Amino acid sequence: MRVSKLDALYAVMVNExxxxxxxxxxxxxxxxxxxxxxxxxxxxxxxxxRVTVGVFVRQFLGFEVLMLSLIxxxxxxxxxxxxRGGGRLEFLLVSPTxxxxxxxxxxxxxxxxxxxxxxxxxxxxxxxNYGLVGMVKLIIALLTLFIGLLPLYGIGLLVAxxxxxxxxxxTVANIVTPILTILSGATYPxxxxxxxIRGLVYILPMYQTFYSMYMEIIGNASLNLVINLVLxxxxxxxxxxxxxxxxERDFRRRGT
Amino acid sequence: MQPSREISGGGALNELIVEVWRGLRLLxxxxxxxxxxxxxxxxxxxxxILTLRGFGVLSLGRQILQxxxxxxxxxxxxxxxxxGFGHGLIQESSEGILESLMSITRGxxxxxxxxxxxxxxxxxxxxxxxxxxxxxxxxxxxxxRHPLILxxxxxxxxxxxxxxxxxxxxxxxxxxxxxxxTNIMQFLMPVLGGLIPSETNKYVTxxxxxxxxxxxxxxxxxxxxxxxxxxxxxxxQLIISLVTVLLLFVMTALLVRLFDRRLRYEGxxxxx
Numbered sequence: 001m002r003v004s005k006l007d008a009l010y011a012v013m014v015n016e017x018x019x020x021x022x023x024x025x026x027x028x029x030x031x032x033x034x035x036x037x038x039x040x041x042x043x044x045x046x047x048x049x050r051v052t053v054g055v056f057v058r059q060f061l062g063f064e065v066l067m068l069s070l071i072x073x074x075x076x077x078x079x080x081x082x083x084r085g086g087g088r089l090e091f092l093l094v095s096p097t098x099x100x101x102x103x104x105x106x107x108x109x110x111x112x113x114x115x116x117x118x119x120x121x122x123x124x125x126x127x128x129n130y131g132l133v134g135m136v137k138l139i140i141a142l143l144t145l146f147i148g149l150l151p152l153y154g155i156g157l158l159v160a161x162x163x164x165x166x167x168x169x170x171t172v173a174n175i176v177t178p179i180l181t182i183l184s185g186a187t188y189p190x191x192x193x194x195x196x197i198r199g200l201v202y203i204l205p206m207y208q209t210f211y212s213m214y215m216e217i218i219g220n221a222s223l224n225l226v227i228n229l230v231l232x233x234x235x236x237x238x239x240x241x242x243x244x245x246x247x248e249r250d251f252r253r254r255g256t
Numbered sequence: 257m258q259p260s261r262e263i264s265g266g267g268a269l270n271e272l273i274v275e276v277w278r279g280l281r282l283l284x285x286x287x288x289x290x291x292x293x294x295x296x297x298x299x300x301x302x303x304x305i306l307t308l309r310g311f312g313v314l315s316l317g318r319q320i321l322q323x324x325x326x327x328x329x330x331x332x333x334x335x336x337x338x339x340g341f342g343h344g345l346i347q348e349s350s351e352g353i354l355e356s357l358m359s360i361t362r363g364x365x366x367x368x369x370x371x372x373x374x375x376x377x378x379x380x381x382x383x384x385x386x387x388x389x390x391x392x393x394x395x396x397x398x399x400x401r402h403p404l405i406l407x408x409x410x411x412x413x414x415x416x417x418x419x420x421x422x423x424x425x426x427x428x429x430x431x432x433x434x435x436x437x438t439n440i441m442q443f444l445m446p447v448l449g450g451l452i453p454s455e456t457n458k459y460v461t462x463x464x465x466x467x468x469x470x471x472x473x474x475x476x477x478x479x480x481x482x483x484x485x486x487x488x489x490x491x492x493q494l495i496i497s498l499v500t501v502l503l504l505f506v507m508t509a510l511l512v513r514l515f516d517r518r519l520r521y522e523g524x525x526x527x528x
Binding site: 025170179188 | 286288289292293296299300302303306307308309310311312313314316320432433435436437439440443456
């Protein structure tokens with residue numbers, strides 16, 4: 001029986017969803033953690049400045065985007081690293097499904113899970129602050145988040161290449177995570193940064209995602225921002241896929 | 257699984273030294289990772305300060321920065337003991353290392369204390385990384401008014417966290433998603449355990465005064481900055497910290513014995 005690409009993609013996604021749902025606690029954490037982090041920071045800041053609801057919503061949104069972005073960057077890299085460590089990567093490479101379908105399936109599930117977590121986490125805050133109108137704005141923001149998470153997966157594939165070459169996931173993750181965190185620009189005003197760091201913040205997709213979503217939620221949606229994000233998604237995904245293709249060629253040729 | 261052997265003083269001490277040495281070798285086996293953690297620490301600090309700016313905090317005085325340094329150290333201690341040490345024990349159990357250790361050593365308590373001492377020494381690197389970060393980002397030089405009391409408070413805090421993390425690990429060891437609880441605990445425990453300086457809020461003062469696990473962390477700040485946070489004299493605070501550590505030690509010893517027996521005779525992990 002011949003399985004179509006779509007059937008294979010569906011099967012991979014169902015499989016990945018089953019793996020993720022084995023740990024429901026992890027999903028609960030995705031919802032709770034932004035409250036702990038944004039709440040804790042607001043608590044500290046409240047001793048020095050007046051933290052208004054509007055500021056909290058913006059910061060909460062920023063932390064959400066940052067957290068989901070880091071998860072997204074790690075998804076592809078961790079998947080490839082763990083599959084190789086467990087000796088399953090070789091099987092996947094020779095399976096008729098094809099690695100691109102597998103990677104797309106696993107990443108799409110992670111995108112959907114992240115969007116689900118974001119919706120549950122931000123629903124009460126947006127409803128309390130903006131009422132029912134906030135719900136409509138949330139839908140638009142979710143579409144933006146969907147587009148914004150795709151380039152991050154591309155960056156993740158790029159990181160996967162570095163991890164495989166250096167053969168050390170922890171070291172690479174410990175370098176990449178703080179750098180991406182500070183270059184996210186999602187939780188602070190980026191005008192305080194030197195111009196060259198600000199340039200890096202603009203190039204990376206986290207700030208674009210956060211800023212587009214924030215502008216949509218406060219009612220100042222900008223089409224330009226979304227177009228930039230789409231272009232970013234195309235560029236980073238192409239870069240990630242190209243890097244991964246080179247990596248796969250290497251695997252097949254050298255076996256490592 | 258063979259029953260535990262009787263403990264003799266000299267043999268137990270030798271075993272403890274071996275455990276400390278083994279732990280240190282393991283912890284220091286990846287110097288590149290340690291170096292990267294030290295070098296990236298200023299980035300985390302910069303991110304934290306930038307985020308405060310996002311909340312509208314425009315400037316921070318030297319005294320506040322000194323308080324931040326100690327609060328950051330307290331959070332790092334809680335987080336790294338729960339994750340590195342507590343989850344280290346959980347990982348040892350899931351990899352079957354605990355059973356192997358039990359068959360060749362006199363008891364789990366020796367292993368835990370030895371591994372804990374090694375971890376306490378290793379965690380001083382976190383302190384060094386923080387001092388380095390505050391210096392790089394703010395040019396802040398660490399102030400220490402009473403170094404002896406500070407050293408004592410760090411030892412007491414480390415012992416306290418060693419014992420708390422052990423009890424915690426034994427309680428959650430059987431759970432599939434123990435990491436989720438640890439993630440939440442790393443935020444809740446420091447709040448009850450003296451992370452927040454008492455001058456921030458009268459309720460915080462109340463928590464710091466009535467929570468026995470908070471004392472070593474309050475003492476850290478008091479000895480470094482040279483003023484009392486809670487209206488209790490320093491010697492009394494030291495005694496309360498010491499008694500807390502002793503009580504935790506007795507509790508841990510009893511629970512580890514129970515844990516050891518269950519694993520040895522019934523093959524079951526955990527206390528429940």
